[in-house]
Amino acid sequence: MKTFFDKTKLKSKTAANRFMVAPMTRVSADQEGIPSQEMEDYYVAFAAGGFGTIITEGIYTDDAFSKSYPNQPGLVNAEQVSGWKSITEKVTGYGTLMIAQLMHAGSISQALAQTKAPSVINPLGQKLPHYGGGSGPFPIPEAMNKKDIETVIGGFVNAALNAEKAGFDGVELHAANGYLLDQFITPYLNLRADEYGGSVPNRLRIITEITERLREQVSENFIVGLRISEGKVNHLKYRWEGGSETARAILVEISKMPINYLHVAAEHQGWREETRYPDGSSLSGIAKELLKVPVVANGKLDELTLAQHLLDTCQADFLAIGKAALANPDFVKKVMNHEELMPFDPTTLFPNPSLFSYEKHKKYLEKDVKMRLA
Numbered sequence: 001m002k003t004f005f006d007k008t009k010l011k012s013k014t015a016a017n018r019f020m021v022a023p024m025t026r027v028s029a030d031q032e033g034i035p036s037q038e039m040e041d042y043y044v045a046f047a048a049g050g051f052g053t054i055i056t057e058g059i060y061t062d063d064a065f066s067k068s069y070p071n072q073p074g075l076v077n078a079e080q081v082s083g084w085k086s087i088t089e090k091v092t093g094y095g096t097l098m099i100a101q102l103m104h105a106g107s108i109s110q111a112l113a114q115t116k117a118p119s120v121i122n123p124l125g126q127k128l129p130h131y132g133g134g135s136g137p138f139p140i141p142e143a144m145n146k147k148d149i150e151t152v153i154g155g156f157v158n159a160a161l162n163a164e165k166a167g168f169d170g171v172e173l174h175a176a177n178g179y180l181l182d183q184f185i186t187p188y189l190n191l192r193a194d195e196y197g198g199s200v201p202n203r204l205r206i207i208t209e210i211t212e213r214l215r216e217q218v219s220e221n222f223i224v225g226l227r228i229s230e231g232k233v234n235h236l237k238y239r240w241e242g243g244s245e246t247a248r249a250i251l252v253e254i255s256k257m258p259i260n261y262l263h264v265a266a267e268h269q270g271w272r273e274e275t276r277y278p279d280g281s282s283l284s285g286i287a288k289e290l291l292k293v294p295v296v297a298n299g300k301l302d303e304l305t306l307a308q309h310l311l312d313t314c315q316a317d318f319l320a321i322g323k324a325a326l327a328n329p330d331f332v333k334k335v336m337n338h339e340e341l342m343p344f345d346p347t348t349l350f351p352n353p354s355l356f357s358y359e360k361h362k363k364y365l366e367k368d369v370k371m372r373l374a
């Protein structure tokens, strides 16, 4: 029987247990994207709190069109690498694996006045003022040409090589939650007539190319993971047309990629509501069936009976914990010692209270979530 505290392999490295910190944007780097002391304290607390693996917040990959938010950290230049290095040294000193999440915003950047995306589609939703990039609608993106796609791929490869220099154990490619790589996967956001649009293999081609190029260039032991989801931050209820059949087609394509784990995200309503199909199957369960690599499940898995059920029924190998980890950086130690967990405090969602106060903007936020759920 699998338990939360089994030592578990990720490629040739071993995680001390099955709990991971889910990637969470904190917009607390400096204006040049260099990691701050605040970030070091944030990550070290999870390592000291017993997490086997930490996946970082989304990190931007190039200076062209990838950036999502002001004060987002990058892995583009030597100063950013050196900033991350002092964090990875401390975190890995606890025996915790540290994975850098690499992220390209595509059309839902909050940092750029001009964006690029697979096709010229006006993004749903609007900017979230608490991330510091202003409010109102997103700009209408330009469609990427082949040179832009090459810039994206080169950016991911360069950022992964920088992650290795910075002492990370691996990278996770963010192809979930409505950002660029997910925009390529999603039919209504990708109307391309070239080899990057149309069929499932074509819509996944950019990810295939990134993973293949990465694998050729990073070291043998370096972990390359991938994160996918159906829902999007600006379209929370979106589900793939064709349900589990579409999931199978997408996962068959992913099974051919040289990745070392797959992370199935459920950002808003949780694993139970967002990743299951009417036929009783689940996205993470089908991934376990079709892929030979470990599967990370996510979405309100601080409900420990559900988390154990996923391990027992072969629907996950790792459990990524988001908001409950924000409330309890020592989540793993508390679970191990059967201690009570602190409830999640929504005011901690907004790392910079001078930009945005939860209490002051509560009504706005409720309206915003309603719109994203529509």
Ligand SMILES: Cc1cc2nc3c(=O)[nH]c(=O)nc-3n(C[C@H](O)[C@H](O)[C@H](O)COP(=O)(O)O)c2cc1C
Pocket (backbone or CB within 6 Å): 022, 023, 024, 025, 026, 056, 057, 058, 101, 174, 176, 177, 227, 265, 266, 267, 268, 270, 298, 299, 300, 301, 302, 320, 321, 322, 323, 324, 349
């Ligand atoms: C404040 C915050 C920031 C987030 N930023 C990211 C991110 O940078 N990358 C990402 O893939 N998911 C991000 N997420 C989604 C989480 O990784 C996770 O999917 C979500 O919180 C659901 O897990 P939970 O129910 O355990 O909180 C973020 C979530 C929160 C609450």
